[in-house]
Amino acid sequence: MREDIASLRNEYTQAELNEGTIDVNPFNQFEKWFTEAVASEILEPNAMVLSTVSKNGIPSQRTVLLKDANKEGYTFYTNYDSKKGREIERNPHVSLLFPWYDLERQIIITGKAQKVSKETSVNYFHSRPRESQLGAWASQQSNEIADRSILEEKLKMLEERFLNKEIPLPENWGGYLVIPESFEFWQGRASRLHDRIYYQDEMEGTWKISRLSP
């Protein structure tokens, strides 16, 4: 078994990333790569791994879906009382990682998360399928439940409660906007000499660009 794992190996040869062709603005570079990821039809191009830390400095990670990208930052939606929500309230420093293995690419963003406006959350919530809206009401995300049947019962009750009615946004549900402080764009290359281009926020919209050793 161990030997099998050790022999799993790929050479990365699809593309390169260099200072001559990258965009000086990391938001534009993100948009370029994100557009390419969507066009490549990989599964869930907008899935990203969100890392937060507990009050004792213990990290935790989970996948969330990117739902908006603009000049301010990157938005995902979740339950504000979840583990991640509670950790962000104490410490807004987070990281986001897009694992685009099929493209031999990875983007890592660090930054601070803040709640989006209620209006933004309401608009997004109502754009979701009705079942997802009910799901958000049914789940006290991250809390222990004794049995799956409890969730299913709750869903049934909620279906009746909101029958033929608009489902309101739950108080504890909404978006976080992650405002980036750094970006790293990683492109796999041959012989493990990968390209890593790092952008560091130097305030007022200027970004210091450097190359990191692979």
Ligand SMILES: Cc1cc2nc3c(=O)[nH]c(=O)nc-3n(C[C@H](O)[C@H](O)[C@H](O)COP(=O)(O)O)c2cc1C
């Ligand atoms: C592909 C994928 C997409 C997901 N998208 C979201 C999401 O957008 N929001 C969310 O709260 N959880 C999402 N989840 C579930 C989370 O990974 C996680 O289980 C949940 O948010 C609870 O995390 P927490 O207990 O650490 O707060 C997704 C999971 C996967 C695998």
